[in-house]
Amino acid sequence: MLIFLVGFMGCGKSYTGRTIAPILDFDYVDMDKIIEAQEGTSIRDIFAEKGEDYFRQLEHQYLLNLDKKQNLVVSTGGGVPCFFNNMEIMNEKGITIYLNRSKDVVIPRLKKGMHKRPLIQDMNDEELTAFYDAKLAERATFYEQAQIFAGNANAEDIIKMIRKRNP
Numbered sequence: 829m830l831i832f833l834v835g836f837m838g839c840g841k842s843y844t845g846r847t848i849a850p851i852l853d854f855d856y857v858d859m860d861k862i863i864e865a866q867e868g869t870s871i872r873d874i875f876a877e878k879g880e881d882y883f884r885q886l887e888h889q890y891l892l893n894l895d896k897k898q899n900l901v902v903s904t905g906g907g908v909p910c911f912f913n914n915m916e917i918m919n920e921k922g923i924t925i926y927l928n929r930s931k932d933v934v935i936p937r938l939k940k941g942m943h944k945r946p947l948i949q950d951m952n953d954e955e956l957t958a959f960y961d962a963k964l965a966e967r968a969t970f971y972e973q974a975q976i977f978a979g980n981a982n983a984e985d986i987i988k989m990i991r992k993r994n995p
């Protein structure tokens with residue numbers, strides 16, 4: 829079974845994935861890390877040198893190539909659900925979980941990792957908040973196609989949600 833964690837940058841997809849995978853006895857991958865390893869460079873440099881469209885193609889190809897017979901937790905990049913038919917692919921290949929964390933949880937986390945995230949790297953606090961509001965409004969319809977909405981649930985509760993859905 830494949831389990832996809834989706835949601836906005838800074839909602840804790842990687843942390844949650846790393847935590848729940850060993851408890852479920854699943855493998856774990858972080859899509860951003862896989863793409864960086866494959867390209868031999870950082871997401872920031874991929875955006876800067878090859879452009880966002882190229883990066884979105886890499887994300888899409890990764891999903892297309894995923895074998896749904898493996899037991900794997902995938903933490904996706906925040907933009908993955910919003911390009912091509914990626915949400916449809918993930919829903920067909922596995923379980924999708926939306927980490928719809930509240931804004932007061934996400935914004936402070938975004939402030940810490942800004943340098944790694946090309947979409948927000950040079951923003952001040954005001955710009956970051958405005959970006960978050962606008963981008964989430966634009967992306968929500970994609971994220972909301974997920975099968976499970978986790979809200980601010982912790983890893984333990986997310987595992988219960990998964991087990992309830994797939995006993």
Ligand code: S3P
Nearest residue numbers: 836837838860905906907945946
């Ligand atoms: C992006 C989110 C990032 C990364 C890239 C683009 C986005 O991943 O894939 O910087 O479009 O929201 P995280 O959600 O893990 O920060």
